[in-house]
Amino acid sequence: MKDNPIIVGLDIGTTKITTVIGEVGEGGIVDIIGEGSVPSEGMKRGAVVNLERATHAIRQSVQSAERVSGVRVESVFVSVAGNHVKAITSHGLAAIRRHQEITQPDVDRAIENARAVPLDPNLEIIHTLPQEYVVDGQEGIKNPVGMHGVRLEVDVHIVAGTAGPLLNLRRCVQEAGLKVEGFVLQALSSGLATLEAAEQSQTVIVIDLGGGTTDVGVFKRGNLAHSACIPIGGDHVTADLAQILKLPHEEAENVKRKYGAAVPELADPDLTLEITTASGSTHAISAFELSRIIKPRLSEIFGMVRDEIDQALGPIELVAQSVVLTGGASLLRGTTELARDRFRLPVRLGRPRGIGGLTDIVSGPGHAGGVGLVLYGIGQDGKVPVSVFREEPAAAPTPAPTPVPEDPRGKAAATVTVVTPAAPTAPPKKEKDKDAPNLMTRVRGFFKDWL
Structure with missing residues (x-):
């Protein structure tokens, strides 16, 4: 554990930047004492695209968390995501002298041999995460120190990022007056908080499921064994709605959160939205039809995740026992049901657990990455601290999704009106509204051109 009992995680995403301040007490128990979230600026798909705006947003997030905690932040663990991150698994070997116990230097030598793989000179290693060890052919060993053998083997998951994006991210954090304690893969931090x-x-x-990317981590017996980044996230669902319904992005996000569903059958059958576009034209769309716009994009994301794992590790049904969904976009109604159908595995929603303090604020899936950064900082070994599993506090009530504020520019670009049926207790009408066929024709045309 670090000597400093205060650990800070800075989760820099495409849609928001979150700072989480954790205090480590006796026995490694973690209390969250500060949190600050602000809309993200200057970021796109995990990479910095505007240094000045990203620095400003980071500074705002950290200052917000400092005001809550009363603690001055000096150094942070920073999340890393995006297509520039690469991961490989390498095998290392170390010979042990006869009648000698395996020591920590022997373990370090095996790991170092695993690191000695040819990598692009433009890559910077972020993590070297040992999997289970093998001693003289005996598998499943967690810690070989003190054991006897002549052959020590280890598989190491190596995560590296392109130097340019990492330098840009480091510069933004330093310009905000902070020191980068270390970079942490987004999939790793999310797993540490939710497993x-x-x-x-x-x-x-x-x-x-983030805004600009979807980060995937395969954990085998608590160790990150495979990782990948899909360059599509919840913002792409919002963009589809904005394009088809002719709404500004902010209003489309609001409609998605309040009325959308990933599975049309779970949509409210009595709900109809009346949409007035910027040109003054008005059309109606039911919640069922709204969900039919949302489902294809989420299905595409899950399909890409499945393809990634199938190609790297084999059929997903044979590789894994379950799936954990987390991230802000996972809160959309029906997302777990859709994932369960696509992966044919048990699926649950992952929330941060095993922490104290401001649990009512950081208990949602959107804070998994930030809390995971704090947990990583305790040991910096890529494993969940044992203290997290001791006397876990009761789960906090699920917070309601945060409503998206209205367009601050005050534009009368478009409006959405909820139309409720005259008799809510009556069964929904089977015949469609006369305007619906025209809308669905446009929707089908859009997806035909897009595919």
Whole structure:
């Protein structure tokens, strides 16, 4: 554990930037004492595209968390995501002298041999995460120190990022007056915050549905064994709605959160939205039809995740026992049901657990990455601290999704009106509204051109 009991995680995403301040007490128990979230600026798909705006947003997030905690932040663990991150698994070997116990230097030598793989000179290693060890052919060893053998082997998951994007991210944090304590893969931090004790002995797929990217981590017996980044996220669902319904992005996000569903059958059958576009034209769309716009994009994301794992590890049904969904975009109604159908595995919503303090604020899936950064900072070994599984506090009530504020520019670009039926108790009408066929024709045309 670090000497400093205060650990700070800075989760820099495409849609928001979150700072989480954790205090480590006796026995490694973690209390969250500060949190600050602001809309993200200057970021796109995990990479910095505007240094000045990204620095400003980082500074705002940190200052917000400082005001809550009363603690001055000096150094942070920073999340890393995006297509520039690459990961490989390498095998290392170390010979042990006869009649000698395996020592920590022997373990370090095996890991160092695993690191000695040819990498692009433009890549910077972020993590070197050992998997289970093998001593003289005996597998499943967590810690070989003190054991006897002549051959020590280890598989190491190596995560590296392109130097340019990492330098830009480091510069933004430093310009905000902070020191980068270390970079942490987004999929790793999300897994550290959401995996439960029973899942430490299984193979679990953690899918972090963010705004601009979807980060995937495959955890085998508590160790990150495979990772990937899909360059599509919740913002792409919002963009589809904005394009088809002719709404500004902010209003489309609001409609998605309040009335959308990933599975049309779970949409409110009595709900109809009346949309007035900027040109003054008005059309109606039911919640069922709204969900039919949302589902294809989420299905595409889950399909890409499945393809990634199938190609890297084999059929997903044979590789993993369950799936954990987390990230802000996972809160959309029906997302777990859709994932369960696509992966044919048990699926649950992952929330940060095993922490105290401001649990009512950081208990949602959107804070999994930030809380995971704090947990990583305790040991910096890529494993969930044992203290997290001791006397876990009761789960906090699920917070309601934060409503999206109205367009601050005050534009009368478009309006959405909820139309409720005259007799809510009557069964929904089977015949469609006369305007619906025209709308669905446009929707089908859009998807035909898009595909």
